Amino acid sequence: MSDLSRKPPLTVRLCEPRGFCAGVDRAIQIVVLALKKYGAPVYVRHEIVHNRYVVEGLKNMGAVFVEELDDVPADGQPVVFSAHGVPKSVPAAAEARQLLYLDATCPLVSKVHKQAMRHVRLGRHVLLIGHRGHPEVIGTMGQLPEGTVSLIETEADVATFVPPEGMELGFVTQTTLSVEDTAGIIAALQAKFPTLQHPSTESICYATTNRQDAVKAAAPGADLFLIVGAPNSSNSRRLVEVAERAGAQASALVEGAKDIPWEGIVAGGTIAVSAGASAPEVLVDELFSAFRERFDVRIELTRTAEENERFLVMRDLRDLPLTVDDMAFVNGRGRA
Structure with missing residues (x-):
């Protein structure tokens, strides 16, 4: 040459x-397996994960993406909730309409939900560190009774926040935040509220x-x-x-x-x-x-690390077979 x-x-x-992380892999797998078990269409409330390539691939398989449950017809087909989690009101509404639903919430997001509910159970007001309007934040806040949670986005929010009188405070965080940014906000909270209670385990996944x-x-x-x-x-x-x-x-x-x-x-x-x-x-x-x-x-x-985590899908879908092409798509290595 x-x-x-x-x-x-x-x-x-x-x-x-x-x-792909284990939570994303599980969520995509749930939609693919639901299509195998129930046939098309399988409805998905919001993007199953935030990626256009994944969403378009699932559409090609027969998934139908909707904004809200009101867009899901009562045709006996299932609806899947996204990996980001949903407020408690969403599965309650699905049950009221007798819709079959599959919850693809990432187990690590579900863990944050439990941490937040534990704070409330112990009589604490919850501070959720996260980004306003993000589906995960909406889902986490929607686990808690009205008035028991406040959103903290920045250190400036810490400076202006006034807690409910006489209540202890506990915090949780959105799972996808910058570690450094979150550390700064937590430090500011601890400086202002020395008795602030941590979640039982780390919230950032x-x-x-x-x-x-x-x-x-x-x-x-x-x-x-x-x-x-x-x-x-x-x-x-x-x-x-x-x-x-x-x-x-x-x-x-x-x-x-x-x-x-x-x-x-x-x-x-x-x-x-x-x-x-x-x-x-x-x-x-x-x-x-x-x-x-x-x-x-x-x-x-x-x-810098090796990841071997695997999150199982729900039992009803666990034994369904996936083809080689299905597995390639679920693992992010192939096209639908």
Whole structure:
């Protein structure tokens, strides 16, 4: 090969772990198995996870996505609740209409629900650290009686918050937050309210922490850090922020290869790549295919943890067989 035809070099640091977590894997599997058991359509309230590729793939299999239960006809077909969790009022409404429903709430989100309810049971007012309007926050607040929970988004909210008179305080957090941002808010809360009670276990989930740790390790010296994920994915957006704080010169959220900012990628440079917990690996593969078309790619693997967690689906679906293609899609490695 002549010098003129040789591709310029590019170093790509690939983070591990990245992409699908056990909760996302379980939620997608529930929809696929429900389609096998009940046939199409299977209704899904809101996006099962925050990723357009996953949603479109499930639509192609026969899933129908709806905004609210009112959009689900009483045709005997099941409705699946998303991995982010739902307020108690949603399954109650489904039962009132005698709808068959399957709850795909991530077990780690359900754990936060239980922690919040424990605070209330012990007579505490709950402070939920999270982002207003996020489905997980709506679901968690919807577990609790009205007036027993307050949302804290920033340290500025801590400064202005006035607790109910005479009540102890306990906090929980959204599972997908930045570890550093949350630590700052918790420190501010503890300084203002020294008797503040922690949840019984950590609220930010292992997958969020692991992906942020890998990004921190890969970021120093990177010219550009690309995070594969959806614009409405909280954990993916947090990874973009973490990358820049940890030393990447720039970072960007991309949904796929079509969004690669080529102007920020130079020959001989170093870019880093990770993916949010709801982003399938097939989209990362497409990024690398695009890189290799233009560059002689050298891969550096940045591994900070090994994940072996698996969350079982509900018993009624557990024994249904999945094809090789089904499993590839559920694991984020194939197309529907």
